[in-house]
Amino acid sequence: MMGMTGPMERPGPPLWLLAELTYRCPLHCVFCYNPVDFARHGQDQELSTADWLRVLREGRELGAVQCGFSGGEPLLRDDLEELVAEARALGYYTNLLTSGVGLTAARAAALKAAGLDHVQLSFQDSTQEINDFLSHTRTFDLKQRVAQMIRDQGWPMVMNVVIHRLNIEHVDRIIAMAAELGAEYLELANTQYYSWAEVNRAHLLPTHDQLKRAEAVTDAWRERLAGQMKLFFVAPDYHEGQPKRCVNGWGSTFLNIAPDGTALPCHTAGMLPGLSFPNVREASLREIWFDSPGFNRFRGTGWMKDPCRSCEHRERDLGGCRCQAYMLSQDVEAADPVCSKSPHHQLVKNAVADAERRALTGEPPAQPIVFRDRASSLKLSAGR
Amino acid sequence: MTAAAAIGGAALADDPAWAAAVPRIGRSFRFQWESAQNCHVLLYPEGMVRLNQSAGEILKRCDGQQPWSAIVTDLEAAFSATGLAGDVAAFAAMARQQRWVEWA
Numbered sequence: 001m002m003g004m005t006g007p008m009e010r011p012g013p014p015l016w017l018l019a020e021l022t023y024r025c026p027l028h029c030v031f032c033y034n035p036v037d038f039a040r041h042g043q044d045q046e047l048s049t050a051d052w053l054r055v056l057r058e059g060r061e062l063g064a065v066q067c068g069f070s071g072g073e074p075l076l077r078d079d080l081e082e083l084v085a086e087a088r089a090l091g092y093y094t095n096l097l098t099s100g101v102g103l104t105a106a107r108a109a110a111l112k113a114a115g116l117d118h119v120q121l122s123f124q125d126s127t128q129e130i131n132d133f134l135s136h137t138r139t140f141d142l143k144q145r146v147a148q149m150i151r152d153q154g155w156p157m158v159m160n161v162v163i164h165r166l167n168i169e170h171v172d173r174i175i176a177m178a179a180e181l182g183a184e185y186l187e188l189a190n191t192q193y194y195s196w197a198e199v200n201r202a203h204l205l206p207t208h209d210q211l212k213r214a215e216a217v218t219d220a221w222r223e224r225l226a227g228q229m230k231l232f233f234v235a236p237d238y239h240e241g242q243p244k245r246c247v248n249g250w251g252s253t254f255l256n257i258a259p260d261g262t263a264l265p266c267h268t269a270g271m272l273p274g275l276s277f278p279n280v281r282e283a284s285l286r287e288i289w290f291d292s293p294g295f296n297r298f299r300g301t302g303w304m305k306d307p308c309r310s311c312e313h314r315e316r317d318l319g320g321c322r323c324q325a326y327m328l329s330q331d332v333e334a335a336d337p338v339c340s341k342s343p344h345h346q347l348v349k350n351a352v353a354d355a356e357r358r359a360l361t362g363e364p365p366a367q368p369i370v371f372r373d374r375a376s377s378l379k380l381s382a383g384r
Numbered sequence: 385m386t387a388a389a390a391i392g393g394a395a396l397a398d399d400p401a402w403a404a405a406v407p408r409i410g411r412s413f414r415f416q417w418e419s420a421q422n423c424h425v426l427l428y429p430e431g432m433v434r435l436n437q438s439a440g441e442i443l444k445r446c447d448g449q450q451p452w453s454a455i456v457t458d459l460e461a462a463f464s465a466t467g468l469a470g471d472v473a474a475f476a477a478m479a480r481q482q483r484w485v486e487w488a
Contacts, residue, residue, distance in 0.1 A: 013420050015432065063420025065432055093414055093427035117414065118429040156412045158429045184412070185429065 011299060013063030014255035014289055017092070019055070020267075021080070022046055022072040022259050026101050028371035031162050031197040031204060033267050034072065037381030039374045045260040049079040051281065053086050055257055058285040060090040064255065067092035072259070075102040081114045088115025095120060097160075100146035108149040119150050123161040123174065140177060147181040159183045163214065164191040164204035165355070171214040175221045175231070183229050188218060190236035194268045194323055196372045199380065202365030205355040211239055238348050243320025243336035250298040250322065255289060263288045265295055268323045272332050298322055305333055307341045397473035405487040407455075407476065408448035413484055415443050426484055433484070442475055446485050452476060 023038040035041075047055070056067065067087045074080055075098055087094045094117045111119075123143065150157055159178050163171065171188065178186045190211075191197045191204050206214075215233055222231045237244055247254040247266045256264040261280040264270055270277065277294040278287070289295060297303065301314050308319040319325070320336020328337040329344040337344035358365070370376050396402045409415045414427045417440075424440030426433040435443065441462070445455040456469045479485045 016430075063418070065418060065425065065427060066430060068430070091416060093429075093432075095430055117427075120429065154411075156429055 011251055011290070012253075014059065014253065014285075015064060016066045016068070016254045017056075017059040017064040018068040018070060018254065018256045018267075019052060019074075019083070020070050020072065020256065020258050021052070021074045021077045021083070024076045025072040025099075025372075026076075027073070027099055028373045029162075029196070030200045030369055030371055031164060031191045032372040033192070033195045033197070034372065035268065035270055036195055036199060037377060038372075039377035040381055041258075041260050046077075047257075047259065047261045047280070049082060051261060052079070052083050055261075055280050055285065056083065056087050056090060056092070058280075059255065060087075060092060062285055062289060065091075065093060066095065068095040068097055070097035073101060074098060075107070081107075081110045084111055084116045085114035088117070093117050097122065100142060103146055103149060105149055105152070108153050112153040112155075116155070118158060119155050120158045120160055121146055121150065123159065143177070143181060151182060156185070157181065157183045158185040158187075160187045160189060162191055163188050163206075164197075165206040165210065166203065168206045168210045168214050172217045172221075175218065175225075179221075179225060179229060185230045185232070187232045187234065188214075189232075189234040192236075192321075192324075193238065194271075194327070196370070198327060199370050201351065202354065202358075202367065203369045205238060205351060206236070207356050207359045208239060208352070210359075211236065237320075237324075237336075237338040238352055240338065241340040241345075243317045243324075243339045245316075245318050246298075246321045246323075249318050251289070251295040252299070255285070263292075263295075265298075266323070269294075271323055272326055274332065303333060307339075307343075308335045311335075311341065395473075396477055397469040402473065402476070403453040403456075403469075404451050406448060406451050407446040407485045407487040409443065409446055410483040410486050415446075438471075439475060439479075442472060443479070443484065452487075 022043070023034050023041055024043060059067070069080065069083065074096060077083075084094050084096070094115065096111065096116055096118070097120045100121050121143065147157065159181070161167075161174055167174070174188070175186065193201050193205070197204055218231055218233045225231065251265045254266060256267055257280060258264060258270065262270060262277050263280055263285070264277050269275070275294050275297055278292045280288070283292070298319075301309070301318065304314060304319055308314050317336070317339075320339055322332055324338065325334040325336050326332045328347050334344060335342040337348050339345060357363070370380070409426075412428050416425060416427065418425050421434060423437075424435045424443065426435065426443070441459060442455065445458060450458070452472065456472050459472065460466055460468050476485065480487070
């Protein structure tokens, strides 16, 4: 099956275990990376506490060290404290990825007592909240309250903001807000166009000039805040012409467990046709990680075709993102179209050119913006 | 090890204040042994530093209880070596810059 390539090197352990506890979420972010058809997976399909506890143990036995609890909004699971306590007792570094919506001082104290190491507080955006960035009312109040809870518990202050066309002009204000809140780390993550962000791409893709300005603003702040805050600006691959490794290499580092127990090499791999991914209800993490066809499918470079197969950079980027390749070219084995060598690269250039053109003309995107909610999910998944 | 850190280390090693300082693991880090990787690691929000053996042996002793001078003596005894102060101080300077360790 692997053709001319030699036997594949046995992969190392999944260092990162991400437990997506639920798709339920009080927010409706237009760039959400949860699957567009999330509403087909109801709460009744979520893993039980006992299942999660077993997954945590099996992951730690494999050598996983980082454990993330995310969602959806993980605070909506009322067994979160129990799961955190078990993860911490097993020796994981425990990370809670949350919007902070629903966090109370009592819950923060309970999570601290359970051994939670770190809270990554994300800033969300909806139309209302973008207005809030300008008037800094509601968002600022909420984040300030949550930041105070994080400080009270002695957690490092780590913030994440997804950057896109609708907020990229506010980067200066966003960094200032993070500094006021005492952030030690701030990640400005340019939107990657999967899932809901792909649906809303025409609304979210910034222009080249917007990116350059945002980067310059970030650089200036980085100098000013040296020693106080570490600022990360995650470059957007549509504008770079260079693909990025998918989650540090497919099946190399990252193991994602979806709310229903499906094990995935990345958040969005479930969209790829022709692949099947095991469920933790039916197989152990060890079998899943080492032996399942889904996890082995794009490991290494043996699966590649040209231009990747003969490319000098194939070990560096490993062909880029499989989901992006599929979304743009309908071919799971194609080179990531953000690569300038990809035969489909024109699609990416067209999308960027469209963003540039609409910035000049002020013409709105043809499709209205779609918020991540149950109704939209059902509607979109019916059409796919 | 960069030249700058090494120079900083040489200066530190002769500094009595450094020798008396009591280091501990930085607030944002957790230090532990990982048998799956056969090394000590430093864990921090969503990240990990894999440590080589000597870094692991030094950080293992940064327990908030003993000063650098005692750590040097202990390492020299454990590894039947002498004159480790310069190397330990060089590592300490780098590790403090990275916030892996802190001391007053």
